[in-house]
Amino acid sequence: MKVDVLLGLQWGDEGKGKVVDVLAPKYDVVARFQGGPNAGHTLEFDGHKHVLHQIPSGIFRERIRNIIGNGVVLDPIVFKKEIEGLSKFNIDLKKNLFISKKTQLILPTHKLLDAAYEQSKGKDKIGSTLKGIGPSYQDKVARNGIRVGDIVAPDFEGRYRNLVKKHQNILSHYDFEYDLEEAEAPFIEAINFLRDFNLVNSEYVINECIRSSQTVLAEGAQGSLLDIDFGSYPYVTSSNTMTAGACTGLGVAPRNIGEVFGIFKAYCTRVGGGPFPTELFDEVGKRIQDEGHEFGATTGRPRRCGWLDLPALKYAIMINGVTQLFMMKADVLSILDELKVCTHYKLSDGTLTEEMPFQLLDEEITPVYKTFKGWAKDVRNVKEYRNLPSELVAYIEYIEKETGVPITIVSLGPDRTETIVR
Ligand code: GDP
Numbered sequence: 001m002k003v004d005v006l007l008g009l010q011w012g013d014e015g016k017g018k019v020v021d022v023l024a025p026k027y028d029v030v031a032r033f034q035g036g037p038n039a040g041h042t043l044e045f046d047g048h049k050h051v052l053h054q055i056p057s058g059i060f061r062e063r064i065r066n067i068i069g070n071g072v073v074l075d076p077i078v079f080k081k082e083i084e085g086l087s088k089f090n091i092d093l094k095k096n097l098f099i100s101k102k103t104q105l106i107l108p109t110h111k112l113l114d115a116a117y118e119q120s121k122g123k124d125k126i127g128s129t130l131k132g133i134g135p136s137y138q139d140k141v142a143r144n145g146i147r148v149g150d151i152v153a154p155d156f157e158g159r160y161r162n163l164v165k166k167h168q169n170i171l172s173h174y175d176f177e178y179d180l181e182e183a184e185a186p187f188i189e190a191i192n193f194l195r196d197f198n199l200v201n202s203e204y205v206i207n208e209c210i211r212s213s214q215t216v217l218a219e220g221a222q223g224s225l226l227d228i229d230f231g232s233y234p235y236v237t238s239s240n241t242m243t244a245g246a247c248t249g250l251g252v253a254p255r256n257i258g259e260v261f262g263i264f265k266a267y268c269t270r271v272g273g274g275p276f277p278t279e280l281f282d283e284v285g286k287r288i289q290d291e292g293h294e295f296g297a298t299t300g301r302p303r304r305c306g307w308l309d310l311p312a313l314k315y316a317i318m319i320n321g322v323t324q325l326f327m328m329k330a331d332v333l334s335i336l337d338e339l340k341v342c343t344h345y346k347l348s349d350g351t352l353t354e355e356m357p358f359q360l361l362d363e364e365i366t367p368v369y370k371t372f373k374g375w376a377k378d379v380r381n382v383k384e385y386r387n388l389p390s391e392l393v394a395y396i397e398y399i400e401k402e403t404g405v406p407i408t409i410v411s412l413g414p415d416r417t418e419t420i421v422r
């Protein structure tokens with residue numbers, strides 16, 4: 001069977017965790033292909049709310065194998081904490097969790113470097129989650145990194161010390177104070193903890209699934225507008241968050257990619273710095289933030305809120321080859337009598353465009369909006385598409401017509417059950 005991919009089409013936090021958990025029963029394997037503990041994927045079921053950072057969102061389903069792929073950067077300390085948080089669910093982790101030996105490690109010094117780089121950027125800081133993501137991917141590309149498979153090698157300790165020395169050398173060029181000792185003890189403990197897990201060549205596991213007709217869902221982290229190549233650079237994360245990232249992050253050939261599920265909020269949010277053309281600075285933005293509980297699942301920071309941005313959505317659909325759209329959090333917009341969608345960008349010379357400019361930051365962009373009548377009623381308990389208010393159906397059908405892609409899931413609340421599958 002081909003591998004289906006699920007990914008965020010905006011600036012992250014679209015609701016990927018919820019949807020992976022909803023779809024997981026259809027799959028034998030759920031695999032994360034990029035990112036690391038910068039991600040926070042929230043799942044709600046049976047009165048539990050759970051946030052996962054590095055462990056794939058299929059972990060609560062008994063029959064499903066979960067894989068942390070080679071494209072991920074893994075922080076052993078966060079991993080240990082996450083596993084401890086799962087203990088009350090009686091999950092058989094020996095049977096259900098596999099980690100690629102090629103996954104890169106995040107060292108305590110990667111987190112220090114992240115903080116030092118951000119501090120040195122002053123007002124231009126990215127707004128990184130400071131989880132060490134950028135510096136860890138930097139070491140991967142610079143061919144300095146240490147991988148999960150290396151932790152069982154006899155010279156692991158020496159290689160670790162060497163890399164730490166390099167990092168300390170870099171840190172000495174920054175006006176940045178740190179205490180490494182404090183961070184190192186839990187790291188060593190967490191490495192020992194990690195040794196007991198299934199460390200595998202996950203590309204073989206996944207390709208064996210493809211051959212033997214088992215179903216695999218690749219779970220993205222972040223979103224397309226944070227992609228290192230196509231996002232709002234330099235205000236991006238350090239991995240390819242797009243479909244192509246699932247190929248390199250798991251070892252899946254492009255011809256073995258099946259459906260591409262693109263997920264988006266009925267509006268937009270962004271956490272951290274960087275351009276956001278449709279951002280709302282008024283009372284409406286504040287109301288969406290409150291109603292949608294738009295506060296980061298990893299850092300608790302408030303998420304900036306704004307209207308749906310169609311040029312950006314179409315761009316994300318294009319670079320990912322999205323075959324089905326899932327619309328999230330339409331219930332949040334029930335508080336509004338009227339809502340808007342950005343259809344075009346107006347550039348400083350007056351021209352209208354649907355294209356994402358090379359550098360969003362340098363362009364004077366004015367979003368051009370189309371206004372919709374709101375549905376202004378609670379929709380969280382609606383279970384059938386045909387029972388949705390006509391105004392919401394009009395909104396959905398407009399987006400389908402504009403993008404040329406069907407919206408096959410409409411999510412109307414954080415719980416597993418608050419989901420309409422068409
Ligand atoms: P992810 O990073 O894409 O997995 O998304 P997050 O978990 O960071 O953020 C999404 C937030 O919205 C979480 O708090 C979810 O519980 C919540 N959520 C997901 N889908 C819906 C929905 O359809 N309606 C509402 N109201 N909340 C949702």
Ligand code: IMO
Binds near residue numbers: 013038041127221
């Ligand atoms: P999930 O998977 C939202 C943002 C950060 C910052 C930028 C770079 O939950 O959707 P990094 O820590 O990667 O160096 O930060 O990217 N960011 C996210 N925003 N959701 C995420 O993940 C994010 N992961 C990173 O806020 O602006």
Ligand code: MG
Binds near residue numbers: 012041
């Ligand atoms: Mg999140």
